[in-house]
Amino acid sequence: MTSVSTAAQALAQVKRLQVLQERLGSYQVQITTGKKAPLFKGLGTDVVTSQRSRSNFKILEKYDVNIDSAERRIKIMLSTLTSLKQQASNISGAMSNETQEGEVNFTSISGLAQNTLDFVKNLVNQKDGERYVFAGADTLNQPLNDTGILDTYLQTNIDSWVNGTITTDQLVDSYRDTSQLTDAVAGYSAQLSSGNGRSVFVKADDTAEVDYTVLANDPGIRDVVVAMNMILKISETLDRVSPDANDPGGLVSAPGATQQDKNGNFSQMYNDLIRMIEAGMNRIETLAEGLGNAQVQINQIQETHRLDKSILQENIADVEDADINDVAVKLNALQVQLEASYRVTATVQSLTLANFL
Numbered sequence: 001m002t003s004v005s006t007a008a009q010a011l012a013q014v015k016r017l018q019v020l021q022e023r024l025g026s027y028q029v030q031i032t033t034g035k036k037a038p039l040f041k042g043l044g045t046d047v048v049t050s051q052r053s054r055s056n057f058k059i060l061e062k063y064d065v066n067i068d069s070a071e072r073r074i075k076i077m078l079s080t081l082t083s084l085k086q087q088a089s090n091i092s093g094a095m096s097n098e099t100q101e102g103e104v105n106f107t108s109i110s111g112l113a114q115n116t117l118d119f120v121k122n123l124v125n126q127k128d129g130e131r132y133v134f135a136g137a138d139t140l141n142q143p144l145n146d147t148g149i150l151d152t153y154l155q156t157n158i159d160s161w162v163n164g165t166i167t168t169d170q171l172v173d174s175y176r177d178t179s180q181l182t183d184a185v186a187g188y189s190a191q192l193s194s195g196n197g198r199s200v201f202v203k204a205d206d207t208a209e210v211d212y213t214v215l216a217n218d219p220g221i222r223d224v225v226v227a228m229n230m231i232l233k234i235s236e237t238l239d240r241v242s243p244d245a246n247d248p249g250g251l252v253s254a255p256g257a258t259q260q261d262k263n264g265n266f267s268q269m270y271n272d273l274i275r276m277i278e279a280g281m282n283r284i285e286t287l288a289e290g291l292g293n294a295q296v297q298i299n300q301i302q303e304t305h306r307l308d309k310s311i312l313q314e315n316i317a318d319v320e321d322a323d324i325n326d327v328a329v330k331l332n333a334l335q336v337q338l339e340a341s342y343r344v345t346a347t348v349q350s351l352t353l354a355n356f357l
Contacts, residue, residue: 053315060305060312063204067302070202073128074212074295080126080133081214081288085281087116087123088224091231092277095270104270110235117228121146124216124225134216137198138191143216144225145187153185154233161269162237164255168265172272175230183217186226192217204301212294220283227276234269 094112098104124134124144131139157174160166166174175181183193191197192215199213215221238252254266 047319050316050319053312053319057309057312057316060309064302064305066202067204067298067305070204070210070212070298071295073131073133074291074298076126076128077133077212077214078288078291078295080123081284081291084120084123084221084224085284085288087120088228088277088281088284091116091228092274092281095231095274095277104266109231113228113232113235117225117232120225120228124221132216134214134221135189135197136192136213136215137200138189139200141189141191143189143192145189147187149185150181150187150226150229151233153181154230155237158233158237161265162252162255168255168268171269175226176272176276181226183222186217186222188217202298204298205305208297208301210294210298210301212291212298214287214291218283218287220280220287223276223280223283227273227280231273234273238266 091112095109098109121144125142126133132143135141135143154175157166157171161168161171173180197215199211201209201211204210238254254262256262256265
């Protein structure tokens with residue numbers, strides 16, 4: 001029996017089958033992965049759009065990481081400033097109540113001052129992880145340290161005041177004048193004391209750097225810290241001040257030739273400390289408002305990033321993602337086509353001259 005020569009047709013059919021099988025494999029990969037191609041080169045001319053969109057998306061994600069970090073620290077700082085203001089308000093209120101009652105009882109003031117001061121120092125040295133949030137860019141060094149120098153400085157001036165060596169005005173200047181009571185004396189870090197505390201910015205976008213700096217030696221925070229230290233030292237030095245009665249003999253009191261002079265000198269210093277704390281509280285509120293504005297700004301930038309990333313994701317999906325429904329239809333059609341091709345191939349292979357005779 002003689003077979004019909006079908007070599008040429010068979011080779012052509014094999015090539016067609018290979019093409020169909022490759023397409024079948026491609027559709028199966030698309031069904032499995034949801035992507036048009038496993039590699040960028042399979043995207044053809046769309047590869048530029050894909051790579052550019054992915055690059056821009058990663059850049060925005062890096063900015064969002066910066067913003068998230070700054071947002072976390074701003075929240076810590078805002079919470080801390082709120083607590084700091086509350087502590088200052090507590091002692092200011094307690095001191096004001098004492099004067100309204102006509103007598104200053106240092107037993108209660110001293111205990112409150114000690115507890116409040118310890119808490120305030122911890123607040124000023126607040127950390128985010130290992131970084132001090134009120135240290136400016138010098139985040140690894142504690143901004144406020146209890147070196148004992150401030151205690152010695154204040155006690156020396158208070159003693160001089162009690163002994164009549166300096167006036168009440170000079171005493172007030174001694175704790176208010178920053179050229180006398182410097183940041184270094186107050187216990188602030190070398191970086192802050194030198195005036196070289198650098199600001200803290202968040203790089204939120206290509207064109208946006210947002211400053212959210214609050215330094216521990218800001219005048220508002222500094223006033224609260226110094227005033228509370230002063231209150232504690234005064235309460236430890238003076239025994240009792242009663243404007244309506246003579247001091248018992250042997251007790252340490254404010255300077256003055258008469259009881260009226262003593263009361264006047266004490267009231268001047270005491271009320272100045274209250275005013276100093278209240279001024280610090282107002283300044284702290286201003287600092288909190290500034291942080292709040294910075295928070296709003298970076299949140300707005302991040303919202304813009306969210307919208308931009310959504311657009312970029314759509315661009316990436318348009319060029320990379322396969323339409324599963326469309327692929328499924330094509331896959332089904334291709335399977336039908338392959339089955340038909342296999343049948344034709346089988347038929348051709350079985351042809352002989354007998355079929356034509």
